[in-house]
Amino acid sequence: MRELPDVYRKLLVRVYSNAILGVKNTVRELAESTNMIDDHLAELCNYMKNEKFISESKGEFGLTGIGRKRIKVVFTGGVFDIIHPGHIFALSSAKKLGDALVVVVARDKTVLKNKGRRPLNSEENRLDLVKALKFVDVAMLGGEGDIFETVAKVMPDKIALGYDQKYDESELKREAEKHGLSVKFTRLGSRMPDIKSSKISENREIFKEF
Structure with a gap:
């Protein structure tokens, strides 16, 4: 399993953390909590969806089993x-x-x-x-x-x-x-x-x- 760049790992941590706290993982929320601009955040999320690290439903992202295995x-x-x-x-x-x-x-x-x-x-x-x-x-x-x-x-x-x-x-x-x-x-x-x-x-x- 190849090493995941820090920017992706940190984003997975944020998606995981928000889910535990009951916070909706929208592009806007994730961009604000990670200090990224919306467009850049959306690009990262698209990449992680393609890698099956996260899933999307009605504008909200969730961590997949594959994504969860990439963070400790x-x-x-x-x-x-x-x-x-x-x-x-x-x-x-x-x-x-x-x-x-x-x-x-x-x-x-x-x-x-x-x-x-x-x-x-x-x-x-x-x-x-x-x-x-x-x-x-x-x-x-x-x-x-x-x-x-x-x-x-x-x-x-x-x-x-x-x-x-x-x-x-x-x-x-x-x-x-x-x-x-x-x-x-x-x-x-x-x-x-x-x-x-x-x-x-x-x-x-x-x-x-x-």
Whole structure:
């Protein structure tokens, strides 16, 4: 399989991302979101239709199975209560694992259930902060039940786990298989393991050494 030029790969990522978010993939929308002029975008879409990477119906484009195989989707998640350098390092590392990075932000109720306290920032504010990161292609709120319901919607190629997330990778693999999902797991490292949102809220002096 020949290497796909970056411009086509990025456009496939945008078509994929919009579909996950429920955004219509029209020429106008794609041109605006990729900073391309309409005519050039239309030419690229025609090429990808001919290659069967995308399909078109009533002026809207969708990713085909062939097109989906040409991009790698990475899935990760967390609370992201206070965005700090550790988050930036982890998420930028996750992005390097594939073409599209999907970040799931934990719901307020999920944080309360798992940590025994509410986050400092609301789920909507935390979602907006993650959306603002340039290397995040899709930021979305998680569900309140089985995490694999969200994974099934995204259908990632890889799931990137945070260095301090207390998940048993073997158990996750078994659960993925139960849901009919074929996905690889990887554990992200941390350049700053002592920096955590909970510690920052308790002690702002933690940044003085950086």
